[in-house]
Amino acid sequence: MNQQALSSFIWSVADLLRGDFKQSEYGKIILPFTVLRRLDCVLEPTKADVLAEFELRSKAGLNPAPFLLRKAGQGFYNTSPFDMKRLMGDQDHIAANLYAYVQGFSPTVRDIFEHFSFQQQIDRLAKAGLLYQVAEKFAHIDLHPDKVSNSQMGLVFEELIRKFAEISNETAGEHFTPREVIRLMVNLLFVEDDAVLSKPGVVRSIYDPTAGTGGMLSVAGEHLAELNPQARLTMWGQELNPESYAICKADMLIKGQDADRIAFGNTFSDDGHPHATFDYMLSNPPFGVEWKKVEKEIRKEHETQGHNGRFGPGLPRVSDGSLLFLLHLISKMRPLKDGGSRFAIVLNGSPLFTGGAGSGESEIRRHVLENDLVEAIIGLPT
Incomplete structure (x- = not known):
């Protein structure tokens, strides 16, 4: 079937x-x-x-x-x-x-x-x-x-969630990232590390702060297994939706991963992996979703921790939290002396242009560019 x-x-x-x-x-x-x-x-x-x-x-x-x-x-x-x-x-x-x-x-x-x-x-x-x-x-x-592979099962869950989203008048994009997009992101992450990832017994970590049902993590694991069956990718993540979290955790269990590395809760107000850093990261955060519910916690971290926290460079307008996910991922990057990190994030066009000079969005973009953190911006068809 x-x-x-x-x-x-x-x-x-x-x-x-x-x-x-x-x-x-x-x-x-x-x-x-x-x-x-x-x-x-x-x-x-x-x-x-x-x-x-x-x-x-x-x-x-x-x-x-x-x-x-x-x-x-x-x-x-x-x-x-x-x-x-x-x-x-x-x-x-x-x-x-x-x-x-x-x-x-x-x-x-x-x-x-x-x-x-x-x-x-x-x-x-x-x-x-x-x-x-x-x-x-x-x-x-x-x-x-033996009858339904882990990859097939992941697609089944995503298809079911997509159907539930449709009949509930929710946005399917909140639950689903096309496999073609994930594969592109994974290829971009791994492209410069093929030599390292081909070594026997190599172990690397990957993290998704908006894990959903675990689709991005799974595709990354499949890609590395094709490149080097002896390599191991430890998977970490966090998810806010209870049903998606439960599916992701179950999927990690069956894959032989440590399911406790998938945390439940709001990534902004309750980081499930504080102070942790990762080799690779992926994320497709929800577009244009306001962060008013956790505004108090985010502003407190911004004001009290500054650049020692996640949100030191600035805060975007409350109506769109996309750039907060970008800052969160930057905070999870390893220093270059420890091997550095690479991450890919899906954003709509607004984070590139929203906010005038001196605004929170502008300051975040300046921080990213001045620290040479951007390697490529790829436009996807709509």
């Missing part, structure tokens, strides 16, 4: 929800169930071994977690006797059993479903008499990585 067909099949669950749920609520149900089934399929081959190991180590009075991770061969595990298919055997207790199944996951995965508010969705589906039917739909989809 190709990515488009799989997205359509998963989307068909919406037919069950019509009437009992608003269209804008479909994503809150379909996305966590898709993630759950994906994780369920990943753990299926080692399920019996993990349960046996859990019983053995628990009886011995040992912390079972490290043993279970080793048995699962993943960065997560589940100690519940249930899986999606076994849940189908007890229709009368589907809500309690499904909740117990989710609680059986390791802490990182439980955090994912907490950000989906999954327990609330289970309760709502149960009250509507739809929980078993929805769970059954997903139990019959094979989302094992």
Whole structure:
């Protein structure tokens, strides 16, 4: 089943929800169930071994977690006797059993479903008499990585989010960056480092402060794997939207990344990786979004920390925070003596021209140019 067909099949669950749920609520149900089934399929081959190991180590009075991770061969595990298919055997207790199944996951995965508010969705589906039917739909989809690659799965999530954005009258661009654009950005990042990145065992870091579902990080990882299968790219990020954060974190888990490197929250007011610097960075921040909600924190950092903080060069007008993301990324660059950094950011045209001489925007542009931080500005077709 190709990515488009799989997205359509998963989307068909919406037919069950019509009437009992608003269209804008479909994503809150379909996305966590898709993630759950994906994780369920990943753990299926080692399920019996993990349960046996859990019983053995628990009886011995040992912390079972490290043993279970080793048995699962993943960065997560589940100690519940249930899986999606076994849940189908007890229709009368589907809500309690499904909740117990989710609680059986390791802490990182439980955090994912907490950000989906999954327990609330289970309760709502149960009250509507739809929980078993929805769970059954997903139990019959094979989302094992052997059938659906990580790359395909990422595209499925992006397609689903795009559809949810459309029916919720949101801007799809807030959730989706075309793969062609990401590949261009990644190529620009890596183009001068091919020799270094080709060395056996090389390790580099990459960061996205507007990670979304992790698409940019994933494409960068795929590109480096093609260049050098022995190289490792550690992925870091932060995301404000709970559902996107949860999907990104789940994707990182399945890829073998440390999912705790994906932080939740507002990058401006609550930097999830303070004082950290990275080899490479990517970002497609939302265009023209005001930063009034976090104005107090940003102005305080600007006034009290100056150039020791992120926003020393200046502050743009409150109606558009694009240049704040630019300054944030600059603050994450490594000094040249430590190898330096490269980053690519997608902006609309306004940061290039908005604001007269002496304005916050103008001062930020001056800081960037005087410090020779710009290598290229590339115009993309609209």
